[in-house]
Amino acid sequence: MRVVIALGGNAILQRGEPLECEVQRKNIREAAEAIARIARDHQVILTHGNGPQVGLLALMNEAYGKVTPYPLDALGAQTQGMIGFMFEQELRNCMPGREVCTVSTQTLVDPEDPAFAAPDKFVGPVYSLEDSVEVQNQNPHWVMKADGQYMRRVVPSPMPKEILELSSLQHLIANEQITLICGGGGGVPVKRAPDGKLVGVEAVIDKDRASRVLAEGIEADALLILSDVEAVATNFGQPDSQNIQYITPEAMDKFNFAAGSMGPKVEACVQFVRNGGQMAAIGSLAKAAEILTGDSGTVIRNDVKEGVRYYE
Template structure:
């Protein structure tokens, strides 16, 4: 199964419980980390700033290392491997002129205004009650290390950490060579593609909420227990956060006919047994059940 982790504070305990009995492919994000590195990078004026693809590669190694170390501590004797990955994108993707991917820490309005004054080329958008920096997030076309990943996964006894931060974005030039792209890839979109191509039997998106809410933060909101892709169409989810998770999960279900789920990292064992989270299964009707 493939686990896409959004919030990974102390998450290794929950992941290890599953990985002891199932083969796990683990992906993760890097929004706060890459945003902080970009800020630190910009303050060092003696050299040109590192581009986002390089910062993405840096955070892939950093976060992957932390996951690997903690999982080895939790699962002595079991095999854990981190693989750096690149994600191919289309240089004409419409995301480039309209960036919307959050990559930084959260700021109050006054802090956001101050940053825009200092860095006029940046883009900052509202994220709930706060503000965060945004960059372009083109859709993933292919995972370049897929063949190597299939070889690793075929061993059946290796927990693989890959696709970190959505993969480092690259494009093909006219002569077929790879070139860096100033962007980040949405980890749920790339994880959905990876889960499909690796023939995962389930795709779990793990975050800090117990389940998908119909109207998050509203008093009439209800947590969804099960739904078909068609059933989820009746709701309007926030485009920058839960909406992307729903899109990725639904795409996986429609393309593979298998289960996807969204829920709390701390309860991933229960999600796997359909006792927690929002479970999305194939179906052409609009069925939705609630907790």
């Protein structure tokens, strides 16, 4: 099978962990081991988030102060190289002799996308309410919102329209022995100026939505979205909440999920299956191989007879 695996940035730097290189390296090493278990039997195209990393780079930029800070598109490109390099190295260590390739990609967006007026994508570290007030005072142009019991910066997340390097990616994955890393952070956000030239955009692309566009473009069989959750839960946090094991796209439409977290993941999986994908799934990185076989996570398919089945 050709499998697109979308790995959340918070799985690389987990909530509450210090934003340090060695912490990230350790998490990437563990993630690579889980991904390698799938890559030994299937062709894997790996994408990843970059929320904590791009937020950290933004803080470093703001702290420097003497020059104009680098915009988010440039910071996104930096995280593609940094995270991609680490994943490529660790995957090569897990699979000696296998070809692993990292490609920097750009994602085209609509400059009139309403997301620019309503930022909702979390980036950077989490703060206590008290610390967030100080951070907001230091960066008055930032927008802060609640992320669980913490506060965190949010930025615009426009819808991905096109992956500009798609034809090159198709050429690479024609060799089924290559494990490909691309679409980091959803790709570097760009728009076309009136003269047709490409221009960077101050935003962050949701990596799950971009991964869906990628998966369809390369005709993947499966889309796996992996993070630190075991499965998709109905009425999350409520007494009647249930973890979904199998579900059809139509049955999933009946539930509502948070726009800044689970919502884009569910949306991407549902659209992928509706547009011809065999299966999509959301679950824990630690159980990646079990998710692919339907023994863990939440699996979205068109052929679930009951419409929805819950874990007991």
